[in-house]
Amino acid sequence: MNVIRATSTDVPLAAPLFAAYREFYGERYDLEAAAAFLTERLEREESIVLLALDGDATVGFTQIYPSFSSTQLAPIWVLNDLFVSEDARGGGAVDALLDTAAKLGQGAGAIAINLRTAHTNLRAQSVYDRHGYQPDEKYRSYELPLQGIGN
Numbered sequence: 001m002n003v004i005r006a007t008s009t010d011v012p013l014a015a016p017l018f019a020a021y022r023e024f025y026g027e028r029y030d031l032e033a034a035a036a037f038l039t040e041r042l043e044r045e046e047s048i049v050l051l052a053l054d055g056d057a058t059v060g061f062t063q064i065y066p067s068f069s070s071t072q073l074a075p076i077w078v079l080n081d082l083f084v085s086e087d088a089r090g091g092g093a094v095d096a097l098l099d100t101a102a103k104l105g106q107g108a109g110a111i112a113i114n115l116r117t118a119h120t121n122l123r124a125q126s127v128y129d130r131h132g133y134q135p136d137e138k139y140r141s142y143e144l145p146l147q148g149i150g151n
Contacts, residue, residue, distance in 0.1 A: 001092045003100040006049040006061075008042045011035050013058040014049055021061075021083035025118070038063075048077075050100055052084065052093035059088035062097045064104075069111065077105045079115040082124070098131045116141060 006014055015035035023029040041047040041063070052060035063081040068074070079101060084093045105113050115133065117124045 001059075001096040002053045003096045004051050004053065005104075006038075006042065006051050008039050010049070010051060011038050011042065014038055014051055014061050017058065017061045017083050017085065018063070018081065020085070021081055024083065047080075048104070050097055050104075052088075052097050054088060054091065054093065057088075059091070060084035060093035060097055062101055064101055064113070066108070066110070072111060074111040075109050077101070077108075077110045077113045079113050082115070094127055095131075098127070102131075 004010070012035070015031055015038055018038055019029050019031045019034035022034065038049060042049060046065065048064040048066070050062045050064070051058050061081070061083055062079060065078040065080055067076050067078050069076045082094070082097065084091075084097075101113060113133075115128065117128070
């Protein structure tokens, strides 16, 4: 398994996985929208996309957003997206992606990698547990949908 840091020229490799990831979380599979979103993030240098390659096949990806912790006065990374194609699961892609993300984060001076997953995604939770991620006992996650508010 080989992991590379994607550039905008690698979007055609990443977009099908990103579209499948979004579909897994209940969104419509939209390859064009996935490619446009990834291209914009990469061209603006707003995210880091890692691709897991098994020979010539792209079998997994993760997207990370560098951020900061105000309380800890330090950089953190937000691992927002992680997906491995169904036929490649159990083949080491997820381990390679998470290990590479941790090494790159450390090298960039980040003090932690934060992530969220669905309460029902027990397989992902066991992977994160295995890699040393710890459930957040201090904070509760909230979200305010902004569509339809005001105007």
